[in-house]
Amino acid sequence: MSKTASVLTTTLLAALAGASAQAQDRAAAELRPDTATFAYQSAVVPAPPGWKGPTFKLAHDYPSKDPGACPKSECTWLDLHVDFTLPLNGPAPTWGAPWSDYIARVLDYVKKGQDEALRNEIGWKTTVGSENRWFHVPWMAYDPTRGREYVHGMTNERTATLSDFGEDVELDRGVSKLLLADGSESNQFFETWAFGIYNRWGAYAIGRSIDRGGVPQTGNYGGVAVPAGLPFPEGTVVAKLLFTTATPKDVSYLKDSPAWQTDRHVQKGDMFLCERKVADVHLIQLDVAVVDSRSPTRWVFGTFAWNGNKPGKSAWDKLEPVGLQWGSDPWTFPAVAQSGSIPAHESVLNKAIGTPQHFGCNDRLAGPVDNKLSSCLSCHGGGYAPPVGLAATPTTTPPIFGYAGQCAVNSVDNAQYFSNTQFPMAYTGGQYSNLLSMDTSLQMQVAFEQYGQYKQYGQPVACKASK
Ligand code: HEC
Structure with missing residues (x-):
């Protein structure tokens, strides 16, 4: 920077010291145009001229004031008596009250003010009444392969190609086979497109972890380096709507099932190309995750599956709970040997759900488009990112999407994958040192890693067509 420019910058900053947050935003964006633009752009490719359908807009006006404790009238599930530490020598939890009430209360919060029919034209409302209710994570529209598309801001999480692992392995949530109505598995792969939203407790933590210029910030938590706004406070609710290309x-x-438009990858035979084209996808799964300090991991994950045969007036009535999970069951195979394995106590599954479900590894929770060798919290428990400014490589972060022998044998990998951690603990095993804990948020992991990619290479990883 020239001397004059730097004097100007200093003067500008000084003048802005007392200015509004919005003015500071603008100034920050002007000072670091690329970083802020890439962090907060809504889509990888903007809507083409003449596009008349819904257009996604990133909600990133994160609250700057601490929302405080969540009132009991709002976070009603926190007021429900549940026991997340059932005696291990006693019976495993079974579906019904209070678990079904717990997830129903979370759903009531999530659906408040949303369209009854979940219509494509309406999309997801981030503002409900006068409240800015839902927010998005930045940096998720940088990667051309899986980054946000322009219609509803959906992402596709395909991070490795299927052929890398063999055709029979469902690798991650980007591509999956589905169970058909008769319980058999489809012979083709379908793509999953999804979007996630954080309520204002979650958004407060996001806004303190990534500044308005798009740069991740770190702080100190009991002596451990962590993202500045984490852990997510109690009151945090995250939801994710998952759509499949299956019809x-x-x-x-x-x-x-509601059909939403999405700018998805063009499919040619069994190849998914980089080229994108708007097509309909159908709602199949709704995920929720809440911070509840009574849980041994501080998190409770839950999921719903679409069941078109269920009677009901609104779309919300046809989302049936699949189960809840508050830990990865480290006492249960394959975290331990079969001979020492007890039935899963940290997942509770709705086995009478009425649609075929594969659930997760050994009665842990996973939804219809999830890897059945995995489970919500075991995958999310790998939410770590390299130090700020460094891109991720396949070996620097835990292998959340799969590894040899996943769910099949009692091994070190499985013991690590199906263990419980609580923020700010490192990933179990010690081989991933110096990583920052994302407090289970894999969207925050994407954000920190995409910033690292940008900082280190100045451009995203190029898209490559894949099977
Ligand atoms: C094999 C890995 C994997 C499994 C299993 C998995 N997820 Fe995720 N999930 C992801 C990834 C990757 C993201 C972030 C990328 C994105 O949203 O595009 C994510 C995002 C989310 C989000 C948005 C907030 C966040 O943490 O990033 C929620 C909520 C969520 N998942 C809930 C669930 C629930 C509930 C289950 C189980 C029913 C589940 N997930 C199972 C990989 C997984």
Whole structure:
């Protein structure tokens, strides 16, 4: 920077010291145009001229004031008596009250003010009444392969190609086979597109972890370096709506499932190309995650599956709970040997759900488009990122999407994957040192890693067509 420019910058900053947050925002963006633009752009590719459909807009006006404790009238599930530490020598939890009430209360919060039919034209409302209720994580529209598309801001999480692991392994949530109505598995792979939203407790933590210029910030938590705004406070609610490229013709229980447009990868035979084209995808799964300090991991994850055969007036009535999970069951195979394994106590599954479900590894929770060798919290428990400014490589972060022998044998890998950690603990095993804990948020992991990619290489990893 020239001397004059730097004097000007200093003067500008000084003048802005007392200015509004919005003015500071603008100034920050002007000072670091690329960083802030890339962090807060809504989509990888903007809507083409003449596009008349819904257009996604990133909600990133994160609250700057601590929202405080969540009132009991709002976070009603926190007021429900549940026991997340059932005696291990006693019976495993079974579906019904209070678990079904717990997830129903979370759903009531999530659906408040949303369209009854979940119509494509309406999309997801981030503002409900006068409240800025839902927010998005930045840096998720940088990667051309899986980054946000312009219609509804959906992402596709395909991080490795299927052929790397063999055709029979469902690797991650970007591509999966589905169970058909008769319980058999489809012979083709479908893409999953999804978007996630954080309520204002979550958003407060996001805004303190990534500044308005798009740069991740670190702080200190009991002597450990962590993202400045983490852990997520109690009151945090995260939801994620997952859509599949399968249709009700492929999978009959998708009947009447809301069809949303998405700028998805063009499919040619069994190849998914980089080229994108708007097509319909159907709602199949709704995930929720809440911070509840009574849980041994501080988190409770839950999921719903679409069931078009269920009677009900609104789309929300047809989302049936699959179960809840508050830990990865380190006492249960394959974290331990079969001979020492007890039935899973930290997942509770709705086995009478009415649609075929594969659930997760050994009665842990996973949803219809999830890897059945995995589970919500075991995958999310790998939410760590390299130090700020460094890109991720396949070996620097835990292998959340799969590894040899996943869920099959009692091994070190499985013991690590199915263990419980609590913020700010490092990943179990010690081989991943110096990583920052994302407090289970894999979207925050994407954000920190995409910033690292940008900082280190100045450009995202190029898209490559894959099987
Ligand atoms: C094999 C890995 C994997 C499994 C299993 C998995 N997820 Fe995720 N999930 C991800 C990834 C990757 C993201 C972030 C990328 C994105 O949203 O595009 C994510 C995002 C989310 C989010 C948005 C907030 C966040 O933490 O990033 C929620 C909520 C969520 N998942 C809930 C669930 C629930 C509930 C289950 C189980 C029913 C589950 N997930 C199972 C990989 C997984």
